[in-house]
Amino acid sequence: MIRGLYAITPECANTALLLAQANAAILGGAQALQYRNKSADGDLRFEQASALNALCQAHETLFIVNDDIDLAIRVNANGVHLGAQDATIASARATLGGDKIVGVSCYDDLNRAHDAAARGANYVVFGSFFASPTKPGAARPSLGLLRRARRQLSLPLVAIGGIDLQGARAVITAGADAVAVISALFAAADIKAAAREFCDLFSLENHDCA
Numbered sequence: 001m002i003r004g005l006y007a008i009t010p011e012c013a014n015t016a017l018l019l020a021q022a023n024a025a026i027l028g029g030a031q032a033l034q035y036r037n038k039s040a041d042g043d044l045r046f047e048q049a050s051a052l053n054a055l056c057q058a059h060e061t062l063f064i065v066n067d068d069i070d071l072a073i074r075v076n077a078n079g080v081h082l083g084a085q086d087a088t089i090a091s092a093r094a095t096l097g098g099d100k101i102v103g104v105s106c107y108d109d110l111n112r113a114h115d116a117a118a119r120g121a122n123y124v125v126f127g128s129f130f131a132s133p134t135k136p137g138a139a140r141p142s143l144g145l146l147r148r149a150r151r152q153l154s155l156p157l158v159a160i161g162g163i164d165l166q167g168a169r170a171v172i173t174a175g176a177d178a179v180a181v182i183s184a185l186f187a188a189a190d191i192k193a194a195a196r197e198f199c200d201l202f203s204l205e206n207h208d209c210a
Helices: 015-029 042-059 069-073 088-096 110-119 143-153 165-173 191-204
Strands: 004-008 032-035 062-066 078-081 101-107 123-126 155-161 178-181
Touching: 004 015, 004 191, 015 032, 015 042, 015 165, 015 191, 032 143, 042 062, 042 069, 062 069, 062 101, 069 078, 069 088, 078 088, 088 101, 088 123, 101 110, 110 123, 110 143, 123 143, 143 155, 155 165, 165 191
Parallel strands: 004 032, 004 178, 032 062, 062 078, 078 101, 101 123, 123 155, 155 178
Antiparallel strands: none
């Protein structure tokens, strides 16, 4: 299950540095780690995904690959995350099998979330809730949409997009089961401490967070 802090890796060509950053996030309590690198070549992506998957397995942390079903299979990741321009849930299931996690970006579209749930998604992501340096032009859903999704959907809801501690409080209160964080986590001076601060928010709301 996707719960608590969902860390999404920054693009980093230095695999050793990326592993150290991911390890700090996991030690701080991240429940899931998504590997996201749009610019690296295939060899580097495989190297990094393999190393991150081994790290996550050692810590019993979920490891998700962004977009790339084939890479997820090659490294035996726990699952894949799909955007609007990526493969369908059906093709992901056909390739990965029924025991893997499939997450879907739904942006500001509650109908897309209902469709994803009906097609077998394990979790859905809404956002960008706040201004994000990663996707400055992204759709900006309201907290009201998240509240409606919480009433209507039974699968885990993930909030993403420019989420800092203050924003995390807001989306958790509105119904998010997890917060997906890049900059506020990996740009922190102390990544482990930053992760713990995010996890503490879920503890206050009686959510699961190690």
